[in-house]
Amino acid sequence: MVGMALAKSLYAISTWTRTVRLVAEHHALQAALGCEDGVPSEWACYRFSKKLRENGAMIDACIAAVIVELHRRxxxxxxxxxxxxxxxxxxxxxxxxxxxxxxxxxxxxxxxxxxxxxxxxxxxxxxxxxxxxxxxxxxxxxxxxxxxxxxxxxxxxxxxxxxxxxxxxxxxxxxxxxxxxxxxxxxxxxxxxxxxxxxxxxxLRRTTAVRRGDHLPPSCEHGQWRFAGSDYRRGAAKWRCPTGECAPASTWVRADRLHPLIPxxxxxxxxxxxxxxxxxxxxxxxxxxxxxxxxxxxxxxxxxLHTDLTILAKLATTLERARAATAARIAARQPVGGAA
Ligand SMILES: [Zn+2]
The missing domain is CATH 3.30.420 (Nucleotidyltransferase; domain 5)
Incomplete structure (x- = not known):
């Protein structure tokens, strides 16, 4: 049944009925899904998706497992x-x-x-x-x-x-x-x-404060001050006079929406x-x-559920491709029966 859901997303089919019809007339697909001796009916598919809706935690766990594996790679x-x-x-x-x-x-x-x-x-x-x-x-x-x-x-x-x-x-x-x-x-x-x-x-949206120029960096007669890094623990960004002639030559600006730490x-x-x-x-x-x-x-x-299954199919395919790539790399490093 999970294979049916995968086939539905892979072949971009919008309904279970059409997925069942596609699998029914393709022996290669049946072999891949392991259902040569009987393709599940569309009713079985709809019952399955009802069970999935009732057991949302199962889908979440499945998605989380795929994501953890992908994250590791x-x-x-x-x-x-x-x-x-x-x-x-x-x-x-x-x-x-x-x-x-x-x-x-x-x-x-x-x-x-x-x-x-x-x-x-x-x-x-x-x-x-x-x-x-x-x-x-x-x-x-x-x-x-x-x-x-x-x-x-x-x-x-x-x-x-x-x-x-x-x-x-x-x-x-x-x-x-x-x-x-x-x-x-x-x-x-x-x-x-x-x-x-x-x-x-x-x-920034053009709010009154932005129109007034409140979001602009500090400036002096030497021009607009330059960004000189942020202190994340302090929650402030440092700005410096472009020529360094002002005293003090730099100042800390507390972070807010108008002055984020990545300005x-x-x-x-x-x-x-x-x-x-x-x-x-x-x-x-x-x-x-x-x-x-x-x-x-x-x-x-x-x-x-439809969205979860679609994204799960995509993530699972990506994971499978990443696994295959790793396996190919390992195989390339150890030539089979290679003479030293
Ligand atoms: Zn200055």
Missing amino acids: LPDYGRDVAIDASDMPAYANGQRLLSKNGPERERYSDPDASWGHRSAVSTRRGGGFYGYRLHAAVCTATGLPVAWEVATGRAHESLFIAPLIDAAKARGFDVATLAADKAYDNNRVYAECVERDCQPIIP HRTLRWRALYRRRAAIEREFGRLKHEWALLPLRVRGIDRVT
Whole structure:
């Protein structure tokens, strides 16, 4: 049954029924899944997914085990993460009005979903969509998911920063920096990151304070002061007069949202923020290559299970590839029967 779930994600099939049909007509797949003497019926698959929904802890344990193994092989996995949310339109009618200029729709086939906002992509316009959003933390070095949560469309993304960092820590990741876009820029998010020893890499919204220039480094008649390193224990950044003629020539600026320990627009900040793109790529891969979309289930618990199984299939495949690579390296080092 686990093999069936893997085949469903690998072949990007949206329903169990189609997965069963595919396996039924391919002997090689049956051999790989070990079910030559009887392919499980679609009903067995649906019963299996019901059991999985009832035993959420089992899936979590399975995901955690795969992640621990991957982490052991990829030491950089999960140190610098990017967090974002992505839309998942529900398996329901996405029209807000019942008819043109008619009354607003009140009953939906998936009542757990809700109206959220999504940004424009390519030629698709931004705007409202009916469905769920996947909130995820992705490692920017390996591109692999670290923690994720499915929520209804209207839930605000900034509420998921703390739970996602906590989930990543629970899985053994020591998250050092967190890159996110402007939508996450507020004092609460900043505080939640700092409480968890994680440096936020978030661009500033143009708030009144930013328009006033409160976020700018100190300056004097010699010009704008230069960043001279941060003291993490002290929670302050050091800035220096560009010529050193001022007395004192340097000053400590206490860290806050406007003055983070990795200051905005420094090279390090830019490099880390540029790598935020990893999460957009991963959302694209999960949706288009791993059949995260289109959703063909309704209700948040089913959508969550579908997401968990999809990401688990991806992580398990990555782990298998890493294992094969290690085995190949070991084999190359010890030539079979090689003459000394
Ligand atoms: Zn000066």
